[in-house]
Amino acid sequence: MASGLQRNLTPAPAAPADGTVVRVRGLTRAFDGRAVIDGLSLDVASGEFVALLGASGCGKSTLLRVLADLDHDITGEVTVARRRAVGFQAPRLIPWKRVWRNVVLGLPGRPDRNRAVRALEEVGLGHRVDVWPKVLSGGEAQRAALARALVRDPDLLLLDEPFSALDALTRIKAQDLVAELWQRHGCAVVLVTHDVEEAVLLADRVLVMRDGVIAQDQPIGLPRPRRRSAPEFVALRADLLAMLGVDRH
Numbered sequence: 001m002a003s004g005l006q007r008n009l010t011p012a013p014a015a016p017a018d019g020t021v022v023r024v025r026g027l028t029r030a031f032d033g034r035a036v037i038d039g040l041s042l043d044v045a046s047g048e049f050v051a052l053l054g055a056s057g058c059g060k061s062t063l064l065r066v067l068a069d070l071d072h073d074i075t076g077e078v079t080v081a082r083r084r085a086v087g088f089q090a091p092r093l094i095p096w097k098r099v100w101r102n103v104v105l106g107l108p109g110r111p112d113r114n115r116a117v118r119a120l121e122e123v124g125l126g127h128r129v130d131v132w133p134k135v136l137s138g139g140e141a142q143r144a145a146l147a148r149a150l151v152r153d154p155d156l157l158l159l160d161e162p163f164s165a166l167d168a169l170t171r172i173k174a175q176d177l178v179a180e181l182w183q184r185h186g187c188a189v190v191l192v193t194h195d196v197e198e199a200v201l202l203a204d205r206v207l208v209m210r211d212g213v214i215a216q217d218q219p220i221g222l223p224r225p226r227r228r229s230a231p232e233f234v235a236l237r238a239d240l241l242a243m244l245g246v247d248r249h
């Protein structure tokens, strides 16, 4: 590990006194001598929904892995709420465990089927409780992964392109479900996405990552539930595409 490392993951209370669930200062992560994240700072407030956009390879997943406590080879200060859950592009369900057992896997105590059922019902999978993961469609598997994350009652949910492998219609339904679940659970979310529309639909704030730092911080003040076709929505989407260097015309 590099010298000067200051990490403070475990001692942080679930809801830090200042109302933030993520506090990052001067974070640097290098691979083979090249800093992918380079002195990045970031705060996420309790209950806030933040989307992280940026060109491919700019370091979004790397940042998420640090926040998920999966990467320790860093310098800088990182404080993250203790109760966090992670969702990835692939649902990562264990094939030899039934869906409900996947949902409560790793929770302390005896596997609680009722708790799993409640979580699965919440994501519309009440009819899939006892099946094997291979029976699920791609969208259903991602919803099961969401149930597995939310059953942990996290203060912070970290999502890395959870819908990118889904077809367009399934993705829209999954996005609407996440909006609903987030409002009900009230946890903070950091969502890595390539999808500008998804970011505008879901986030309170869209962060654009460039050159190893947060280059732009765009609040999304639209009322919820948001309509993809609303003129303000379309305008914000165009602004963000322009920030990403994609021509709006």
Ligand SMILES: Nc1ncnc2c1ncn2[C@@H]1O[C@H](COP(=O)(O)OP(=O)(O)OP(=O)(O)O)[C@@H](O)[C@H]1O
Pocket (backbone or CB within 6 Å): 031, 032, 036, 054, 055, 056, 057, 058, 059, 060, 061, 062, 063
């Ligand atoms: N374990 C690793 N070893 C070496 N290089 C890595 C490793 N992980 C990531 N990188 C490099 O760090 C850079 C950032 O990767 P990262 O996956 O964080 O980007 P990203 O913004 O999430 O990309 P994408 O949008 O394409 O998923 C890339 O150049 C990648 O090749």
